[in-house]
Amino acid sequence: MNKIVEVVGLSKQFGKVNAIDNVSFTLEEGKIYGLLGRNGAGKTSIMHILTAQLFKTSGEIKVFGEDPYENERVLKQICFIKESQRYPDMFRMEDVLKVSPMFFPNWDRKFANELVELFNLPLKQRIRKLSRGMLSAVGIIVGLASRAPLTIFDEPYLGLDAVARSLFYNKLLEDYAEHPRTIILSTHLIDEVSQLLEHVLVLDRGRLILNEEAEALRGRASKIVGSAAKVEFFLAGKQVIHREPFGGLSSATILGALTAEDRARASELGLEIAPVSLQQMIVHLTGSKSGNKEEAL
Amino acid sequence: MSRVAGIVKTHLTDLWSWAMMPWLILGISFTVNVIIGASVGDKIETGGLSSIYVYMLVLGVGSVGQTFPFLIGFGARRKDYFLGTTATIALIGAGSVILLLILGYVERQTGYWGIELHFFNISYVTDGPLIQKFWVLFSMMLHFFFVGFAISSIYRKFGRDGLFFFFIAFGVAITFAVYLLSVFDRLRAVFDWFVDLTVLGLANGLFLLTLVYVGLSYLLLRKASF
Numbered sequence: 001m002n003k004i005v006e007v008v009g010l011s012k013q014f015g016k017v018n019a020i021d022n023v024s025f026t027l028e029e030g031k032i033y034g035l036l037g038r039n040g041a042g043k044t045s046i047m048h049i050l051t052a053q054l055f056k057t058s059g060e061i062k063v064f065g066e067d068p069y070e071n072e073r074v075l076k077q078i079c080f081i082k083e084s085q086r087y088p089d090m091f092r093m094e095d096v097l098k099v100s101p102m103f104f105p106n107w108d109r110k111f112a113n114e115l116v117e118l119f120n121l122p123l124k125q126r127i128r129k130l131s132r133g134m135l136s137a138v139g140i141i142v143g144l145a146s147r148a149p150l151t152i153f154d155e156p157y158l159g160l161d162a163v164a165r166s167l168f169y170n171k172l173l174e175d176y177a178e179h180p181r182t183i184i185l186s187t188h189l190i191d192e193v194s195q196l197l198e199h200v201l202v203l204d205r206g207r208l209i210l211n212e213e214a215e216a217l218r219g220r221a222s223k224i225v226g227s228a229a230k231v232e233f234f235l236a237g238k239q240v241i242h243r244e245p246f247g248g249l250s251s252a253t254i255l256g257a258l259t260a261e262d263r264a265r266a267s268e269l270g271l272e273i274a275p276v277s278l279q280q281m282i283v284h285l286t287g288s289k290s291g292n293k294e295e296a297l
Numbered sequence: 298m299s300r301v302a303g304i305v306k307t308h309l310t311d312l313w314s315w316a317m318m319p320w321l322i323l324g325i326s327f328t329v330n331v332i333i334g335a336s337v338g339d340k341i342e343t344g345g346l347s348s349i350y351v352y353m354l355v356l357g358v359g360s361v362g363q364t365f366p367f368l369i370g371f372g373a374r375r376k377d378y379f380l381g382t383t384a385t386i387a388l389i390g391a392g393s394v395i396l397l398l399i400l401g402y403v404e405r406q407t408g409y410w411g412i413e414l415h416f417f418n419i420s421y422v423t424d425g426p427l428i429q430k431f432w433v434l435f436s437m438m439l440h441f442f443f444v445g446f447a448i449s450s451i452y453r454k455f456g457r458d459g460l461f462f463f464f465i466a467f468g469v470a471i472t473f474a475v476y477l478l479s480v481f482d483r484l485r486a487v488f489d490w491f492v493d494l495t496v497l498g499l500a501n502g503l504f505l506l507t508l509v510y511v512g513l514s515y516l517l518l519r520k521a522s523f
Contacts, residue, residue, distance in 0.1 A: 053369055053523040070519075072300070075372040086366040090311040099310070102303025103371045 002029040003065070004150055004182045005050060010059035012045050012206075019045045021206035022059070027182055029149075032196055034214070035186040037203035038286055043186045044082070046203070047152050051080045063150065076105055079148035081139040083155040087127040094123045096138060104146035111175070112145035118167060132159030140168050144175055152184045165189075169196060190279035200278070204286040214278070221281045222258055225251045226271035234271055242284040253284055300373055304381025305388070307364055314356060315389050320396075323349045327416055334414035342415040346422075349393065350441045357386075357445025361453055366523065375519050382446070383511070390438040394431055401430075421496055433500040440503040443510040450514035453521045 005027035012020040020042045027033055035043050048054035049061060052069040061067070068074040087096070093116060101107040116123065119137040121130075127138060136158050143151055157165045173196060176183065187193055200217055202210035210217075221241070224231055228250040235252055242253040253276055258266075266273055309315060326345040334341050360382065368378050401417035409415055417423070423430050452460045478484045494502075 048523055051372065055520070055522055070374050070376060072374055072377075075374060076300070078372055080370065080372070082370060085370045088307065088311060088363045088367055090313065091367075095307075095310045099303055099307050100371070102299045102306065103373065 003027070004029050004063065006060070006062040006065075007046075007050075008060040010046070010049065010061055011057045012042070012049065012054070013057045018206045020049075020056075023203070023206070023208045024059075025201060025208060025211055027150075027184070027199075029182055030180040031198045032176065032183045032185065034190070034193060034197035034200045035184050035203070036190055036200060036282055040205075041203040041286070042206040043203055044154055047080060047082070047154055047184070047186060050152070051075070051078055053080075076103070077149045078152065079104055079143055079146040079150070080152040081143040081154065081156055083158055085139055087138075089126070089128055091127045092124055093121050093127065093138060096127070096142065097123075100142055100146065104142075104148055106147035106149075106179075108145050108147060111147075112141055115141040115144060115171065118171070119164060133161065133164065134159075136160050137164065144171055147175070147179050147181065150182045150184075152186070154186045155188065156185075157187075157189070165192065169193065172196070190282060191277055194278040197278075202282055202285060209285060210282075217278065217281070218275075219257055221253055221255050221276040221284075223251055223253050223274040223276050223280075224266065224271050225249065225274060226266075226269065230269045230271060234266060234269055241281075253280070300377050301381045301384065304364075304368055304373060304378055305385050307368060308360065308382065308385040311363065314359065315385070316392075319349045319352045319356075319393065322352050330414055330416055331410065331412070334410070334412045338412075340409075340413040340415065342419055344419075345416055346397075346419060349397075350437060353390075353438055353441040354445040357442040357447075358449045359445075361446060361449035361518075365453060365518065365521075369523065375515075375521075378518065379511075379515050386439060386442045390435055390442070394434040394438060397434055398427070398430060424496060429497055429500075433496055436500040436504040436507065440507045440510075443507050443514065447510040447514045447517075450517040450521075454517040 003026050005025075007026070008024045010020055010023045011018065023042070023046065035046070037043050045054060049056050050063055050068065052071070052075065055069075063074050064077055066074050068078070097109075097112055097116070100112070101109065119134075119141065121134060121137055121141070127135065130138065136156060137160065140153075140156050140160075143153055143156065157168060160168070169192070172183070185193055185197065194214065197214045200210060200212055200214050201208060212220075224234060226234075226249065228245060228248055231250040231252055235254065239255040240252050241255050244251045258273065263273065323346070326348040330341075330343045330345045334343075364382075365378060368381075369375070373381075397417060401423060404410060404415070404417045409418075422433060425433075448460070451463050455462075475484070478487060
């Protein structure tokens, strides 16, 4: 596997705040990555540094084997669709379609036009007059039709309705199957995209706290439900990331795969074992310390 | 190379601001001058032409905010943004100046619009051979554009506070310089120097200054982040 992105010991400070704190990871060719975490966890900063729009404080970073800063070979292979992407005031969708091929060598005109129709975007209207959802659709169209070897979507679907979002997921998967590339999806809607993701990176307050294959992750946490005393008994020696008592019952989320022995013991105790969704797991992992779980993701 | 062309194209998508607005403004200025000239009846030389130059400064200020975040977001190099923007203003500047020279020719041929209105022919500025006229008008156009561009680049790199600080420092520096000149009784000499300056010398000087603005803006935008 080719390494597309290599980050070693990356840190970024804004004044005294550590936005990114000694983060290291590698991204391989032809995979869909999820970059997850709460607001302010450092996701957007990392994506801006990868695309040379923001400067690191320390650490090493290589994209396609080179420093991305002012590097045309690297930059032309990246398409970064950010939530805050700005367009000139006079720009219309048709202008975006005209200019994009000059920046993205793999641009597919036909595919772009098809997407414009699919998302019902008016070609002649000024982009700044579009609704938030339509603005997101513009980004999605550029991101998909650019077919950049490294495509980065930062919260690409703000304001998009459920229909348009699933349209995006379908088109993304469809086109990814035909034209494999490396994709980074940074998002809050973890459950919606969890089926898409092949690898998950979780950031919490600037630190990388999880870096794992999505498949391995899915079986990694389980929820144990039953009478409080029995649950406590079962939990002995396990890594508990969340506890929730209700009445005489208790539910606990534990990290680590359950052995056959564990399962047998649980059923003996009359405990129920439920799977934990990726979203719940990340909520527990990133929200536990601050005690602000509802807002976590 | 296609990316530099993409940057020029992005600028020129806003043809209204780059090519129509300046002529609209100049047209209004001209109309007002015609009305005044017709009622005065004497030969008048006006500074109405300066309106297009002031507009170039405004265009320079506006263009960074309009296109820089967009183009960097689309993966353009900062260097290419510079090349593309310089190419655009050179193109627009040359085109505008050619048009100004043609209008100046028409002005002379029509006996100054029949009312002795010297709008496109201004003594000192448009004296001299054609090529010099072109150079003077062109270098002034680049100069005004890049003054605006440099101001906007300071804002882009250092934000609003940075811009405030810059102008305060600038004001203090000018005040101090004038003070020193008057203390050492050199103010007169500076004025004389300006008076003696030939228009070609002025144009060359402005061009050199423009290069300084370009260099400074480039250094600023190279380090501007998002």
